[in-house]
Amino acid sequence: MSGEAILVLMGLAAVIGLVFLIARWKLNPFLALLITSLLLGAAAGLPLDRLLAIYEEGVGGSLGHIALVVGLGTMLGKLMAESGGAERIAQTLIGWFGPQRVHWAMMVAALVVGLPVFFEVGFVLLIPLVFTVAMRTGTSIIKVGLPMVAGLSVVHGLVPPHPAALLAVGAYQADIGRTVLYALIVGIPTAAIAGPLFASLIDRYVTIEGPNAMAEALTDGGNGPGAATDTRELPGFGITLFTILLPVLLMLLGSWADLFAPADSATNDFIRMMGHPVTALLAGLLLAFLTFGSARGYDRETIGRFLEQCLAPTALITLIVGAGAGFGRILMEAGISDAVVGMAQRVDVPLLLLAWLVAAMMRIATGSATVAMATAAGIVAPVAAGSDISPELLVLATGAGSLILSHVNDGGFWLVKTYFGMTVPQTFKTWTVCETIISIVALLFTLLLALWL
Known part of the structure; x- marks a missing residue:
């Protein structure tokens, strides 16, 4: 057997072993990824004195982006939920599409929001809406959430300016113009098949049991549909939509920087900086302090408490994402x-x-x-x-x-x-x-x- 085939089989065995550790032995995914990565690296002949450094490079390279994006996006989502902004958008979408077609509404929202943003950015922006819509309509998270991730994935993989x-x-x-046109022609029906249609089918066979910590953190305390929103005035749909789309607009503007200023000019550099996912999400969060915070009657202490509450559940997922990136780096270096x-x-x-x-x-x-x-x-x-x-x-x-x-x-x-x-x-x-x-x-x-x- 050739060396190339042996490497491929080793990689396949590592993936199978990883799934076995997590699914069968119920080992924490972070630990399973770490253990499997180190064993694979050693078995593939990577130098033992460099093995951990290689793994750390993969983890660090991913977390440098993911941790900031997940943190800022989760904060923005928390404020949107606590202010009633997620409730307002949920009510509007339900009104437009009807309770029986909210999964189509989430696909459309994801296709629009996801056009200029990374998958994970769109995900953390839209996941509070998924939780709220699912609670208000009594629809499962799978039926509402899968169309959202399908829409984001399609534009992430097919459509510039990604x-x-x-x-x-x-x-x-x-x-690039024809590419965008062809991508939409291909992507929209693809998202419909993999999103709402598949979600409606698989929802019959997969049932999620137990409490969802992230849903409780990103909705109105997890108290149920409409909790804490029936006795207060909800923010307007327009200002809510503008707040959540501000990062999207800034990132889109950043991708078009050369249309507004010469390349390598200070203005061009500034536009690109404002269009970076981290800067754009930070701008959206600062605006949310006003539109979802002080404008809704919350003081700075209350806003700070909201932000602290929502960050705790993101710690483990951030570690897992980083560990997965380290595993990918081992695969490449081996x-x-x-x-x-x-x-x-x-x-x-x-x-x-x-x-x-x-x-x-x-x-x-x-x-x-x-x-x-x-x-x-x-x-x-x-x-x-x-x-x-x-x-x-x-x-x-x-x-x-x-x-x-x-x-x-x-x-x-x-x-x-x-x-x-x-x-x-x-x-x-x-x-x-x-x-x-x-x-x-x-x-x-x-x-x-x-x-x-």
């Missing part, structure tokens, strides 16, 4: 990711399918959709040069592959599991299947679109 999609646009020399990509390159398949396959292999190996898409585009672009395949469709095929089979080495897996209050097997049945449906359906729509262009 960083990986922009990298793929540059690598394939695609036209050469397992390169081995997976090498095997995919030797398969004689059409270009669109090759782009999807390479990205899918990278996604499964590293857990990162961004890394998978960026890496696959760099690998496939030289092969695609001079071909008659639409470069815009290559971007979509690569993005579709980068979303497949989210599992234990993906931070998104743990975000969904922890916030939704699911077990690991339940997360596989819902989130992992949802992501895989997105990947396959988006590829099929891309291939269909290729027949018409």
Whole structure:
């Protein structure tokens, strides 16, 4: 057996062992990820004196972004919930779509909010709405939440200005306008199938039991639908929507900085800084101090108490996301990711399918959709040069592959599991299947679109 095949089998064995430790032995996911990563690194021949440093680099590289985003987004969500802002948006969405179609409302909200933001940013912005809508309508968190994460995932993987999609646009020399248009043509029906339609089906077979700490932290104390909101005036829909969308608008503005000021100018740098997810969320939080805080009659001490209450449940999930990133770094440093990509390159398949396959292999190996898409585009672009395949469709095929089979080495897996209050097997049945449906359906729509262009 070749060394490449041995590496792939080792990576597969590590993933299976990780799932076994968490699902069967009920070991804490953070500890399971840490133990599995170190054992895999040692077995793969990484230098023992560098093993922990390599793992820490993966953890630190992820937490530097994730911890700030989750913290700021959770604070903003808490203030929106305590002020009644989440209740106001929930009432409006229920009024527009009706109680029987709130899962479609969450998909639409995610597609709009998710256009210019990272998946995890959109997730922490919208999850309070998911909890509130689910409580008010008596709908399960799965039926309301899966359409939200499906919408966010689709735009994250397919639509510029997301960083990986922009990298793929540059690598394939695609036209960004046509890429956005084709991505929406492919993405909207894909989100509908993987979101509301799949959620309505799987909701019959997966039941979440027990209290949800995150739902209690991000709603009105977890006291039930409409609690603490019937006796006070709710904030207006317009100001609530503006507050939650301010980070989205700032990030969108940052991605268009070159339209407003010359590149490398001080103005351009300032616009890009304000469009950074951390800065944008901070601006939204500061505005929320006014619109959701003082304007609703809360003093600074009360606002501070709200922020302290909501941060405690985020500690474990932040550690788990970081540990997952460390596991992905071990896979890359051990050469397992390169081995997976090498095997995919030797398969004689059409270009669109090759782009999807390479990205899918990278996604499964590293857990990162961004890394998978960026890496696959760099690998496939030289092969695609001079071909008659639409470069815009290559971007979509690569993005579709980068979303497949989210599992234990993906931070998104743990975000969904922890916030939704699911077990690991339940997360596989819902989130992992949802992501895989997105990947396959988006590829099929891309291939269909290729027949018409």
